[in-house]
Amino acid sequence: MQRAVHWFFCAFVVLAGIAPAAARQSSPTPAMWVIEGGPGTVEILGSVHLLKPGTKWYDGAVKSALERSDDLVLETVLDAAAYKKIQEITVARGLYPEGQSLKANVPPAVYQHTVEAAQKMGIQEPVIQRFRPWYASVVLASGAVQSMGFDSKSGVEQTLTEEAKLRGLKVSGLETAEEQIMVLAGTDPSVQLSMLEDTMRQNDDVKQTLDKLTGAWTHGDLKTLERLLVDEVKTNQALYDLVIVKRNDNWVPKIRALMAKPGHHLLVVGAAHLVGPDSVILKLEKAGVKVRRQ
Numbered sequence: 001m002q003r004a005v006h007w008f009f010c011a012f013v014v015l016a017g018i019a020p021a022a023a024r025q026s027s028p029t030p031a032m033w034v035i036e037g038g039p040g041t042v043e044i045l046g047s048v049h050l051l052k053p054g055t056k057w058y059d060g061a062v063k064s065a066l067e068r069s070d071d072l073v074l075e076t077v078l079d080a081a082a083y084k085k086i087q088e089i090t091v092a093r094g095l096y097p098e099g100q101s102l103k104a105n106v107p108p109a110v111y112q113h114t115v116e117a118a119q120k121m122g123i124q125e126p127v128i129q130r131f132r133p134w135y136a137s138v139v140l141a142s143g144a145v146q147s148m149g150f151d152s153k154s155g156v157e158q159t160l161t162e163e164a165k166l167r168g169l170k171v172s173g174l175e176t177a178e179e180q181i182m183v184l185a186g187t188d189p190s191v192q193l194s195m196l197e198d199t200m201r202q203n204d205d206v207k208q209t210l211d212k213l214t215g216a217w218t219h220g221d222l223k224t225l226e227r228l229l230v231d232e233v234k235t236n237q238a239l240y241d242l243v244i245v246k247r248n249d250n251w252v253p254k255i256r257a258l259m260a261k262p263g264h265h266l267l268v269v270g271a272a273h274l275v276g277p278d279s280v281i282l283k284l285e286k287a288g289v290k291v292r293r294q
Helices: 001-009 059-065 081-096 107-122 133-146 156-166 176-185 189-200 206-216 223-235 237-259 282-288
Strands: 034-037 040-047 069-073 170-173 263-270 291-293
Touching: 001 189, 034 059, 040 156, 040 237, 059 156, 059 263, 069 156, 069 223, 069 291, 081 133, 081 176, 081 206, 133 176, 133 189, 156 170, 156 263, 189 237, 206 223, 223 237, 237 263, 237 282
Parallel strands: 040 263, 069 170, 069 263
Antiparallel strands: 034 040, 034 291
């Protein structure tokens, strides 16, 4: 499941999460960057989307950044309308129509492993039969991660959204909920199959990997984040291009537009988008934008 967990963290604000690790320094300092020199100042925070309750990260630089910001910009805003859209797309693109089934569309060994994993989560075979590979993969990876105690209410985006609303700040997104979920729902069947196969490849050190990942994020260790988030996902190049590269390309002009808007803006996107050879940071710099690490 190790590689599946990595792309899973990169894909959805509503479904990803990592567990806390022992502190390596006196205070949490997630990596942040700043863009100055235009009408607007943009501070960029790499996030993780779910965390265990009690994970320390919000004090210090992140809290100060929100306090001086005029608005908060996320990958997407998850309000009631967004969740409704996600549910609609899941039904339309995540389930097979009558007469089709997961069993008929994946190799027998993959299907059997999927059924066994689903049953451990309380999902019976007649139900998992209806799931397309991408949706089965997301549901099973989500269940595995959340069974370790991860909580969306403790995640970066939800915490910052609640704080922003208390301060009366506008909260907006770089992409819609529909655009975000279609990253996976719209993939080629062969890519969906590889996602499910990854999820079914069990790995005994998943929790250890997640601990390392959280420790790296909490303390701004970009080298480790790149190794754990980017290098692993790149082993599935088609999925990497969809989840990381294409979305990063789409975000660059939107970030530049944010720079042109007077005020102080806090931008929060998944940490996987800010490290590696195709990161938003490098793409901004290639576009002539001066970005510095805080």
